[in-house]
Amino acid sequence: MKMNGARIMLECLKKEGVDTVFGYPGGTVINIYDELFSFKEIRHILPRHEQAGTHAADGYARATGKVGVAIATSGPGATNTVTAIATAYMDSIPMVIVTGQVPTALIGNDAFQEVDIIGITRPCTKHSFLIRDVKDIATIMKKAFYIARTGRPGPVLVDFPKDIQVAMGEFSYPDSVDIRSYKPTVEGHPRQVEKACKMIMESRRPVLYVGGGVVLGDAAEQLTTLARNLGIPVTTTLMGLGSFPGDDQLSLGMLGMHGAYCANMAMTHSDLIIAVGSRFDDRVTGKLATFAPNAKIIHVDVDPTSIKKNVRVDLPIVGDVKDVLAQMIKVTDKEKVKVADFVASLSMWHEEISEWKGKHPISYKSSASIIKPQFVIQKLRELSDDDAIISTDVGQHQMWTAQFFQFNRPRTLLTSGGLGTMGYGLPAAMGAQAAYPGRQVITICGDGGVQMNIQEMATLVQNKLPVKIIILNNNFLGMVRQWQELFFDKRYSQTCMELPIDYIKLADAYGAKGFLATKPEEVESVIQQGFAVDGPVIMEFKIAREEKVLPMVPAGASLNEMVLNA
Amino acid sequence: MQHTISVMVENEFGVLSRVASLFSGRGFNIDSLSVAPTNEEGLSRMTIVTRGDDKILEQINKQLNKLIDVLKVIDFTDGSGIEREMALIKVTAEDESRAEVLRVVDIFRAKIIDVTPKSYTIEATGNPLKIDAILDLLRPLGLKEVVRTGAVAIGRGAKGWKG
Ligand SMILES: Cc1ncc(C[n+]2csc(CCOP(=O)(O)OP(=O)(O)O)c2C)c(N)n1
Ligand SMILES: [Mg+2]
Numbered sequence: 001m002k003m004n005g006a007r008i009m010l011e012c013l014k015k016e017g018v019d020t021v022f023g024y025p026g027g028t029v030i031n032i033y034d035e036l037f038s039f040k041e042i043r044h045i046l047p048r049h050e051q052a053g054t055h056a057a058d059g060y061a062r063a064t065g066k067v068g069v070a071i072a073t074s075g076p077g078a079t080n081t082v083t084a085i086a087t088a089y090m091d092s093i094p095m096v097i098v099t100g101q102v103p104t105a106l107i108g109n110d111a112f113q114e115v116d117i118i119g120i121t122r123p124c125t126k127h128s129f130l131i132r133d134v135k136d137i138a139t140i141m142k143k144a145f146y147i148a149r150t151g152r153p154g155p156v157l158v159d160f161p162k163d164i165q166v167a168m169g170e171f172s173y174p175d176s177v178d179i180r181s182y183k184p185t186v187e188g189h190p191r192q193v194e195k196a197c198k199m200i201m202e203s204r205r206p207v208l209y210v211g212g213g214v215v216l217g218d219a220a221e222q223l224t225t226l227a228r229n230l231g232i233p234v235t236t237t238l239m240g241l242g243s244f245p246g247d248d249q250l251s252l253g254m255l256g257m258h259g260a261y262c263a264n265m266a267m268t269h270s271d272l273i274i275a276v277g278s279r280f281d282d283r284v285t286g287k288l289a290t291f292a293p294n295a296k297i298i299h300v301d302v303d304p305t306s307i308k309k310n311v312r313v314d315l316p317i318v319g320d321v322k323d324v325l326a327q328m329i330k331v332t333d334k335e336k337v338k339v340a341d342f343v344a345s346l347s348m349w350h351e352e353i354s355e356w357k358g359k360h361p362i363s364y365k366s367s368a369s370i371i372k373p374q375f376v377i378q379k380l381r382e383l384s385d386d387d388a389i390i391s392t393d394v395g396q397h398q399m400w401t402a403q404f405f406q407f408n409r410p411r412t413l414l415t416s417g418g419l420g421t422m423g424y425g426l427p428a429a430m431g432a433q434a435a436y437p438g439r440q441v442i443t444i445c446g447d448g449g450v451q452m453n454i455q456e457m458a459t460l461v462q463n464k465l466p467v468k469i470i471i472l473n474n475n476f477l478g479m480v481r482q483w484q485e486l487f488f489d490k491r492y493s494q495t496c497m498e499l500p501i502d503y504i505k506l507a508d509a510y511g512a513k514g515f516l517a518t519k520p521e522e523v524e525s526v527i528q529q530g531f532a533v534d535g536p537v538i539m540e541f542k543i544a545r546e547e548k549v550l551p552m553v554p555a556g557a558s559l560n561e562m563v564l565n566a
Numbered sequence: 567m568q569h570t571i572s573v574m575v576e577n578e579f580g581v582l583s584r585v586a587s588l589f590s591g592r593g594f595n596i597d598s599l600s601v602a603p604t605n606e607e608g609l610s611r612m613t614i615v616t617r618g619d620d621k622i623l624e625q626i627n628k629q630l631n632k633l634i635d636v637l638k639v640i641d642f643t644d645g646s647g648i649e650r651e652m653a654l655i656k657v658t659a660e661d662e663s664r665a666e667v668l669r670v671v672d673i674f675r676a677k678i679i680d681v682t683p684k685s686y687t688i689e690a691t692g693n694p695l696k697i698d699a700i701l702d703l704l705r706p707l708g709l710k711e712v713v714r715t716g717a718v719a720i721g722r723g724a725k726g727w728k729g
């Protein structure tokens with residue numbers, strides 16, 4: 001049956017199992033929207049800004065593990081998606097972004113609303129396609145989804161000129177895809193795995209250093225089994241939170257700049273670091289010259305470019321983390337006696353670690369008169385559902401969430417780790433809630449970042465997405481203020497948000513509900529009241545204004561040079 | 567250290583800019599770059615001359631391989647390849663220097679491809695070092711214009727790049 005290119009595009013999405021897309025109409029996608037008008041199999045959510053729509057597709061992808069889909073018109077619509085594409089790229093999130101483009105004949109003519117969006121996004125997409133013939137739509141879409149979700153996942157952009165949306169063609173979706181120049185390595189090399197297991201058995205101070213790859217690779221179960229079988233302590237990056245139960249005895253919590261003292265000390269004193277789906281980012285390693293001076297390093301990652309990029313590696317294993325961890329479990333399962341001896345030999349190491357844990361646990365000074373942000377996070381953890389999905393914005397509140405929420409399950413924390421994008425939290429929660437209407441979805445924001453996509457309140461109300469928005473209001477761009485306090489002599493240049501905002505009225509204006517807590521004794525009841533509302537809610541907490549995120553490894557310092565209380 | 571790398575790429579829209587922007591975005595050097603289709607349908611071959619220590623070269627290699635359109639990357643620096651470059655050289659040649667230019671052309675087995683009373687235009691091919699050498703000799707006589715293709719490279723021996 002012949003149909004136009006716009007319809008073919010929708011049929012492709014359906015074939016890929018897409019149930020929800022986030023998009024914004026305009027001149028060069030109007031034909032897609034016309035087809036969508038009568039295409040009931042796909043739910044379309046209209047955000048109030050293309051950046052937010054694309055973040056929502058990202059949140060949808062992070063929460064579900066499926067490919068998120070966003071649509072934008074050419075020119076300004078397309079450029080509005082760029083921050084969100086870069087956010088997804090840095091955190092390896094599978095997405096397909098379809099942008100309208102001016103008609104093929106006009107490309108390059110500086111036509112109305114023409115931008116070279118493929119050129120603009122080249123450094124922040126995994127790949128991109130320009131559709132130049134209606135015959136190619138299906139194969140390009142098949143490739144786009146395949147590339148987005150396989151190997152190290154990432155966003156793929158498909159630029160779709162208007163004349164091709166109108167052109168008529170046959171729709172037939174390919175069953176399989178074969179790209180000869182793209183063959184990601186999935187299975188870890190068995191000999192490397194054996195070597196790794198041998199190195200582990202010979203170590204006395206091993207640490208599993210785990211990143212977002214384990215969440216993205218759905219390998220949390222394998223990681224947990226391996227760590228528990230071998231009794232190896234686990235520290236995770238911000239992106240890795242949830243891949244190992246935060247309340248497990250073996251958990252060291254997060255490492256790095258705002259990581260736990262015990263995690264950073266364990267890394268520094270380790271003799272074997274087993275890095276799994278993590279990439280030795282500068283926020284994690286601190287000063288490279290003094291990073292883990294006595295440790296051998298095993299690095300497991302699906303992306304070879306991550307290996308040996310920042311640190312020397314003694315044993316690289318390229319492969320899907322789930323496969324490699326499963327192989328490791330198998331190999332070590334065959335040597336029960338050896339493993340038992342090994343586990344017993346770690347008792348000294350565990351003792352040392354529990355001393356570090358006891359000495360400087362993640363903590364804060366509580367207060368009876370003023371709301372401490374950490375207290376709010378603890379209460380949220382206590383009062384929220386076990387399977388609640390938490391998104392954060394970027395800043396101090398993000399680090400407090402990471403430190404105090406104790407994530408136990410993968411895909412329950414959605415946060416912009418690599419790019420650190422303010423404005424991410426609210427739309428990402430929107431995407432997650434669209435995917436899971438029945439689950440509790442909470443976004444924890446600062447008073448700065450929440451303003452960057454606050455317009456999405458309208459989308460939440462319109463689409464009955466009952467996201468619970470937590471604002472930890474310090475009336476400061478708190479994280480920057482903290483740096484100014486510590487490193488710039490308290491010169492608070494442009495970080496005080498002088499204008500107080502009435503968030504209750506603001507919620508009201510959008511047709512949502514708002515609550516405010518100004519005293520510690522109000523925290524619990526505000527959370528309870530907020531959670532009880534069957535719709536989107538803002539809960540604002542006026543927190544201690546100059547509270548700092550501690551401990552902290554100053555930028556460029558060694559991991560063991562932590563500022564514990566300043 | 568200088569490295570000569572061959573990159574087999576799918577002849578897709580925008581592939582050259584993907585490779586070029588990878589080098590600029592990650593701060594890698596390009597000393598020269600040449601690209602043309604190969605005998606195989608849909609496949610082009612780039613030859614890139616670049617510089618860096620082992621760690622940088624490893625990243626260049628891996629990052630190139632990571633591009634979806636890159637089929638294979640070959641580093642010829644271990645002496646496993648043969649390199650050739652072509653240069654077109656316009657040199658001042660008047661009176662007594664005309665004979666000297668011809669001598670140099672002869673020694674380097676180059677060719678004169680255009681002649682005027684005041685100049686010769688020379689076509690020279692060879693290893694890039696040989697091109698450097700002929701330019702060094704011609705420079706004192708007055709170089710008016712030089713165009714170099716950049717190196718191309720191929721593996722030694724009977725095997726093709728697929729092995
Ligand atoms: C889009 C964007 N602009 C600027 C920054 C730099 N930045 C990082 S944290 C921060 C302050 C955030 O303030 P707020 O949202 O109030 O959170 P708080 O740190 O106070 O919890 C800023 C400006 C950023 N990460 N992203
Ligand atoms: Mg703030």
